[in-house]
Amino acid sequence: MTMLKDPSQKYRPFTPVALPDRTWPDKVIDKAPIWLSTDLRDGNQSLIEPMDAEKKMAFFKCLVAVGLKEIEVGFPSASQTDFDFVRELIEGGHIPDDVTIQVLTQARDDLIERTFESLKGAKRAIVHYYNACAPSFRRIVFGQDKAGVKAIAVAAGQTIVRLAAERPETQWGFEYSPEVFSSTETDFAVEVCNAVIAVFAPTPANKLILNLPATIECATPNNYADQIEWFGRHIDRRDSVLISVHTHNDRGTGVAASELAVMAGADRVEGCLFGNGERTGNVCLVTLALNLYTQGVDPELDFSDIDAVRKTVEECNQLPVHPRHPYVGDLVHTAFSGSHQDAIRKGFAQQKPDALWEVPYLPIDPADIGRDYEAVIRVNSQSGKGGIAFLLEQEYGISLPRRMQIEFSQVVQRETDRLGLEMSAAQIHALLEQEYLQAKSPYALVSHKLREEDGTSTVDIKVAVEGRTEHWHGTAKGPLEALVASLPQAVEIMDYHEHSIGAGANAKAASYIEVRLEGQRPLHGIGIDENITTASFRALLSALNRAVTQAQAKAA
Ligand SMILES: CC(=O)SCCNC(=O)CCNC(=O)[C@H](O)C(C)(C)COP(=O)(O)OP(=O)(O)OC[C@H]1O[C@@H](n2cnc3c(N)ncnc32)[C@H](O)[C@@H]1OP(=O)(O)O
Numbered sequence: 217m218t219m220l221k222d223p224s225q226k227y228r229p230f231t232p233v234a235l236p237d238r239t240w241p242d243k244v245i246d247k248a249p250i251w252l253s254t255d256l257r258d259g260n261q262s263l264i265e266p267m268d269a270e271k272k273m274a275f276f277k278c279l280v281a282v283g284l285k286e287i288e289v290g291f292p293s294a295s296q297t298d299f300d301f302v303r304e305l306i307e308g309g310h311i312p313d314d315v316t317i318q319v320l321t322q323a324r325d326d327l328i329e330r331t332f333e334s335l336k337g338a339k340r341a342i343v344h345y346y347n348a349c350a351p352s353f354r355r356i357v358f359g360q361d362k363a364g365v366k367a368i369a370v371a372a373g374q375t376i377v378r379l380a381a382e383r384p385e386t387q388w389g390f391e392y393s394p395e396v397f398s399s400t401e402t403d404f405a406v407e408v409c410n411a412v413i414a415v416f417a418p419t420p421a422n423k424l425i426l427n428l429p430a431t432i433e434c435a436t437p438n439n440y441a442d443q444i445e446w447f448g449r450h451i452d453r454r455d456s457v458l459i460s461v462h463t464h465n466d467r468g469t470g471v472a473a474s475e476l477a478v479m480a481g482a483d484r485v486e487g488c489l490f491g492n493g494e495r496t497g498n499v500c501l502v503t504l505a506l507n508l509y510t511q512g513v514d515p516e517l518d519f520s521d522i523d524a525v526r527k528t529v530e531e532c533n534q535l536p537v538h539p540r541h542p543y544v545g546d547l548v549h550t551a552f553s554g555s556h557q558d559a560i561r562k563g564f565a566q567q568k569p570d571a572l573w574e575v576p577y578l579p580i581d582p583a584d585i586g587r588d589y590e591a592v593i594r595v596n597s598q599s600g601k602g603g604i605a606f607l608l609e610q611e612y613g614i615s616l617p618r619r620m621q622i623e624f625s626q627v628v629q630r631e632t633d634r635l636g637l638e639m640s641a642a643q644i645h646a647l648l649e650q651e652y653l654q655a656k657s658p659y660a661l662v663s664h665k666l667r668e669e670d671g672t673s674t675v676d677i678k679v680a681v682e683g684r685t686e687h688w689h690g691t692a693k694g695p696l697e698a699l700v701a702s703l704p705q706a707v708e709i710m711d712y713h714e715h716s717i718g719a720g721a722n723a724k725a726a727s728y729i730e731v732r733l734e735g736q737r738p739l740h741g742i743g744i745d746e747n748i749t750t751a752s753f754r755a756l757l758s759a760l761n762r763a764v765t766q767a768q769a770k771a772a
């Protein structure tokens with residue numbers, strides 16, 4: 217095989233539609249479009265193993281629970297599984313009154329007849345048919361010119377109208393897709409669709425759905441929006457037509473293409489949950505819906521328990537959702553990096569329950585989609601003091617004072633660098649215990665007695681020192697000063713903080729003390745106890761023990 221010197225010369229650039237007076241860039245999406253899920257059709261046809269009846273039913277129920285009102289349930293003329301599934305939905309009474317099922321067929325009479333057979337007895341159904349209209353498909357797939365391809369659409373439409381008229385017990389809706397619309401000359405797509413409109417004779421009360429797929433995404437999303445606006449301006453009976461869009465993600469811009477298309481006048485959006493679908497997938501309906509949500513627009517779909525939806529979808533599709541997938545991925549509400557964690561922690565502290573959402577780096581409140589805050593901040597070697605403090609606060613009610621956060625973050629940093637791994641809240645807490653709460657050498661508090669008279673505190677303290685018991689005694693203005701006075705060496709208290717952990721009978725006191733031994737850098741200690749004085753004594757001994765140990769290590 218001879219290779220081209222420059223393979224990019226193999227590809228034809230996209231030819232945009234001329235629309236210099238486009239209006240869509242100034243539009244804002246202020247209401248939800250009509251949504252159609254094609255998970256059970258476009259999604260299903262792209263799976264390694266298409267869903268069986270059980271999986272299809274579980275998925276259908278999930279879509280209904282999410283609030284989808286139009287659901288493409290299959291391609292009944294393609295397989296017995298799809299045919300039987302449509303029968304089961306109808307005969308088993310599984311379709312709620314406010315939900316309409318839709319099925320797809322090629323524009324071929326035998327397949328259309330089989331499609332109608334599958335829908336027997338349905339209260340309401342949309343028959344969706346398609347044929348490709350783009351130049352290469354006309355030539356390669358159909359071996360037809362423009363007139364031939366238009367004739368396929370018209371003839372199939374006529375068959376559908378006839379078969380529907382023979383089954384008046386069903387309330388019929390119709391959808392036509394000029395497949396590969398985005399690669400079709402837009403004026404030719406309008407010509408074919410106008411011919412189809414003439415066949416179906418839609419009215420404002422009984423609209424025809426014209427679905428304009430970016431079957432293969434082939435240009436930047438603004439070009440697709442231009443095509444949609446152009447189409448909307450030129451199509452006959454605009455008031456009797458619903459313009460639907462169906463984008464794929466070949467260039468990675470399926471979401472943008474759908475959003476710009478809605479700005480350009482599309483009424484309806486087809487897609488799949490979490491972006492399953494042919495090749496790089498259909499547009500993700502969850503992303504589109506939650507994008508609206510973050511703009512203050514009700515998406516009319518319920519993702520308040522997004523992880524339950526994801527679980528069902530993953531089980532049915534047998535495909536995992538990417539950890540970075542918008543809104544739902546395992547990592548999308550998680551900050552590892554220090555500056556993000558710092559801002560998020562401050563944001564949470566300042567966020568009022570009923571105020572507009574303003575927590576930095578979190579475009580959505582994870583709680584709104586059923587996520588807890590546990591995963592928001594995770595600590596590794598890229599993290600800073602804010603994230604560590606956040607985890608200790610959230611999980612253990614421990615609020616380290618600022619200077620202590622700085623000191624302890626260095627301890628955590630050493631550990632994450634050593635391990636090269638993430639540290640969980642429990643591991644960080646264990647490190648805190650080991651470093652501060654278990655700092656009991658050389659001095660371990662055994663018991664203490666405190667007397668307070670005439671503004672003077674006197675402390676008698678029993679301490680275990682390297683296997684021996686020592687008794688210390690001190691008097692001063694307050695209990696902590698009395699303890700300092702009792703110590704066998706001079707200690708300067710630099711800083712002191714305390715707070716309670718929990719409430720009621722189980723409440724505990726946490727004390728944080730920063731001390732300095734002569735000639736040493738200041739160090740912290742922590743004490744936690746039911747009794748606030750005991751907590752402060754433990755904190756002081758913890759700080760002293762750390763300072764003595766470090767001084768000894770330095771001297772050695
Ligand atoms: C973009 C999309 O996602 S479109 C939906 C695609 N989904 C699927 O194809 C899944 C289900 N499909 C199937 O199970 C099968 O393709 C069937 C049952 C529909 C048809 O199977 P077959 O009869 O074996 O035909 P096959 O799939 O090979 O289709 C090719 C024939 O259909 C014609 N054809 C293709 N699309 C269409 C169409 N939309 N309308 C009319 N004819 C079409 C082709 O020109 C070709 O005709 P030829 O044999 O005369 O050259």
Ligand SMILES: CC(C)C(=O)C(=O)O
Nearest residue numbers: 346393395396429431
């Ligand atoms: C049948 C059509 C709507 C389709 O799936 C596509 O073009 O991607």
